[in-house]
Amino acid sequence: MTQAATAKGRATRARIVEGAAEVLRERGVAFTTLDDIRDRTGTSKSQLFHYFPDGKDELLLSVARFEADRVLEDQQPQLGRLDSWESWAQWRDLVVERYERQGDQCPLGSLFLQVGRSRPGSRAIVTELMRQWQQQLADGMRALQARGLVAASLDVGQASAALLAGIQGGVAIMMSTGDSTHLKAALDAGIAALRATRDAPDPG
Amino acid sequence: MTQAATAKGRATRARIVEGAAEVLRERGVAFTTLDDIRDRTGTSKSQLFHYFPDGKDELLLSVARFEADRVLEDQQPQLGRLDSWESWAQWRDLVVERYERQGDQCPLGSLFLQVGRSRPGSRAIVTELMRQWQQQLADGMRALQARGLVAASLDVGQASAALLAGIQGGVAIMMSTGDSTHLKAALDAGIAALRATRDAPDPG
DNA sequence: CAGAAAATGGACCGGCAAGTCCACCCCGGG
DNA sequence: CCCGGGGTGGACTTGCCGGTCCATTTTCTG
Numbered sequence: 001m002t003q004a005a006t007a008k009g010r011a012t013r014a015r016i017v018e019g020a021a022e023v024l025r026e027r028g029v030a031f032t033t034l035d036d037i038r039d040r041t042g043t044s045k046s047q048l049f050h051y052f053p054d055g056k057d058e059l060l061l062s063v064a065r066f067e068a069d070r071v072l073e074d075q076q077p078q079l080g081r082l083d084s085w086e087s088w089a090q091w092r093d094l095v096v097e098r099y100e101r102q103g104d105q106c107p108l109g110s111l112f113l114q115v116g117r118s119r120p121g122s123r124a125i126v127t128e129l130m131r132q133w134q135q136q137l138a139d140g141m142r143a144l145q146a147r148g149l150v151a152a153s154l155d156v157g158q159a160s161a162a163l164l165a166g167i168q169g170g171v172a173i174m175m176s177t178g179d180s181t182h183l184k185a186a187l188d189a190g191i192a193a194l195r196a197t198r199d200a201p202d203p204g
Numbered sequence: 205m206t207q208a209a210t211a212k213g214r215a216t217r218a219r220i221v222e223g224a225a226e227v228l229r230e231r232g233v234a235f236t237t238l239d240d241i242r243d244r245t246g247t248s249k250s251q252l253f254h255y256f257p258d259g260k261d262e263l264l265l266s267v268a269r270f271e272a273d274r275v276l277e278d279q280q281p282q283l284g285r286l287d288s289w290e291s292w293a294q295w296r297d298l299v300v301e302r303y304e305r306q307g308d309q310c311p312l313g314s315l316f317l318q319v320g321r322s323r324p325g326s327r328a329i330v331t332e333l334m335r336q337w338q339q340q341l342a343d344g345m346r347a348l349q350a351r352g353l354v355a356a357s358l359d360v361g362q363a364s365a366a367l368l369a370g371i372q373g374g375v376a377i378m379m380s381t382g383d384s385t386h387l388k389a390a391l392d393a394g395i396a397a398l399r400a401t402r403d404a405p406d407p408g
Numbered sequence: 409c410a411g412a413a414a415a416t417g418g419a420c421c422g423g424c425a426a427g428t429c430c431a432c433c434c435c436g437g438g
Numbered sequence: 439c440c441c442g443g444g445g446t447g448g449a450c451t452t453g454c455c456g457g458t459c460c461a462t463t464t465t466c467t468g
Contacts, residue, residue: 005414006465012415030234030318033455044417049457056456104321109376113317114234117308117380126380162393165386166366169373172313176321176330182369189366193393196400209444210435216445237425248447249427259427 013051016041021063021107029060029110061121064111068129071108072136074098082140083147085195092187096180099171106175134164144194151197163190217255220245225267225311233264233314265325268315272333275312276340278302286344289353289399296391300384303375310379338368348398355401367394 019041024032034048034056052058072079075098078091108126115122138160144150163186170183223245228236238252238260256262276283279302282295312330319326342364348354367390374387 008465009415028317028320031320034457035455044415045457046418046459047416050415109313110317112380113232113314116232116234123380123382130377130381130386158389158393161386161389162370165373165377165390166370167373168376168386169369169371169390172372172376173334173369176316176327177334178327182334182365182372185362185365186369186373189362189397190393193397193400196397212435213445238427239425250429250448251446253427254445260425 009051012043012047016043016048016051016059017062017066020059021066024060024063024111025105025107028105029114034059057115057119060111060115061125064108064115064122064125067107067111068125071129072132079136079140082137083143085144085149088140088144088191088194092191095167095187096184099174099183100180104175104178106171109172109175130164134160137163141194149198150194154194154197159190159193162193163187166190213255216247216251220247220252220255220263221266221270224263225270228264228267228315229309229311232309233318238263261319261323264315264319265329268312268319268326268329271311271315272329275333276336283340283344286341287347287351289348292344292348292395292398296395299371299391300388303378303387304384308379308382310375313376313379334368338364341367345398353402354398358398358401363394363397366397367391370394 016037020032020037023036023040027036034045037043037059038045038048048059049055052062075091075094078087078094082088082091108129112122112126117123138156141150141154141156141159145152145154145156166186166189167183170180170186173182174180220241224236224241227240227244231240238249241247241263242249242252252263253259256266279295279298282291282298286292286295312333316326316330321327342360345354345358345360345363349356349358349360370390370393371387374384374390377386378384
């Protein structure tokens with residue numbers, strides 16, 4: 001039963017997912033038990049298994065979906081409207097701010113470790129998130145091209161892939177070291193690469 | 205007792221670390237037990253605790269150190285001699301090849317999940333690995349500068365940080381999606397950015 | 409206001425895996 | 439030869455935690 005039948009049921013299910021997401025962010029997947037989630041969400045063991053019959057894995061997968069959705073939502077509306085240098089700059093700051101606030105928690109990354117990267121469900125979630133994210137970056141780059149701010153010859157697919165990789169890596173490094181230098185460098189380098197398609201390079 | 209007293213002891217300890225690293229890569233941290241490691245290494249429970257008195261965490265940390273060392277070793281000698289476009293290209297291929305061969309295993313990443321990113325020991329390992337890696341990239345960029353292949357005005361610190369982030373992210377994405385496109389894009393973009401400091405941009 | 413279906417509470421079970429313990433082995437030195 | 443200590447084997451303990459079960463309450467429907 002993935003969908004609850006009544007409004008109350010749906011509310012409870014949502015409460016479980018959101019509460020579980022909180023606990024997981026705080027404690028980390030490896031150290032979170034169903035009892036922790038039960039406590040936080042004010043539910044009982046039977047409810048957990050009522051709404052997630054396949055047990056912990058199913059619940060974790062639902063949390064992963066929930067977190068994946070948040071990732072892109074948290075970057076809106078900037079990410080959806082990257083049609084000027086100003087909006088790119090704003091988005092860049094937003095990303096840095098979001099992840100610095102998040103600190104060393106990587107709900108999504110850790111979630112898949114536990115469930116298993118290769119499991120059909122989990123891989124689909126990341127793949128889809130990456131696809132959408134890159135898509136929006138690519139849209140932004142094409143918007144710049146349309147306005148003549150970026151050379152039409154730019155390989156948008158490659159540039160957006162590289163920028164996305166830089167973000168992921170920057171975040172990953174920040175998780176481990178607590179330092180956001182790399183994230184900022186990756187964002188700035190990615191945007192600078194766009195600019196460089198029009199500007200003259202340093203002639204030195 | 206972190207160091208064994210006799211040669212035999214030291215050999216056993218090394219066998220444990222290497223064997224554990226193998227098992228962890230195959231099964232993943234979350235699904236590996238001390239008994240798995242015991243089987244693989246042909247040792248007994250008491251030996252595990254004899255050489256790693258603090259238990260599983262201490263062992264995992266040792267494996268993390270072991271794996272961290274491998275990361276840079278596997279990129280040698282190319283990584284240590286990035287003084288021409290050819291050597292950069294060779295290194296780029298080496299990185300792609302190494303991680304494609306590794307597939308969806310990320311021994312290091314997962315290890316820290318289990319031990320806890322923030323634990324003093326584990327954070328130090330990643331930080332040091334990142335520092336050395338970036339250092340070697342930066343050295344390579346300066347070598348290009350010295351030969352006049354890259355503009356002296358290039359901010360090596362920022363460029364190396366961005367490239368490192370791109371690699372990390374590219375690898376991370378490949379782990380989750382099985383696709384090395386992003387890794388290649390990040391590497392190529394990073395190197396192209398170096399070239400672009402000298403070449404004229406596409407005038408389109 | 410039934411009666412069914414959904415939702416909830418929480419005691420209980422069972423297995424697994426980390427960690428303990430002690431007996432034994434092996435080898436080098438005196 | 440024996441003795442001491444590092445090295446080894448593996449049975450055993452222990453606690454945790456995912457998962458089960460059933461009794462009870464609440465909510466929908468006619």
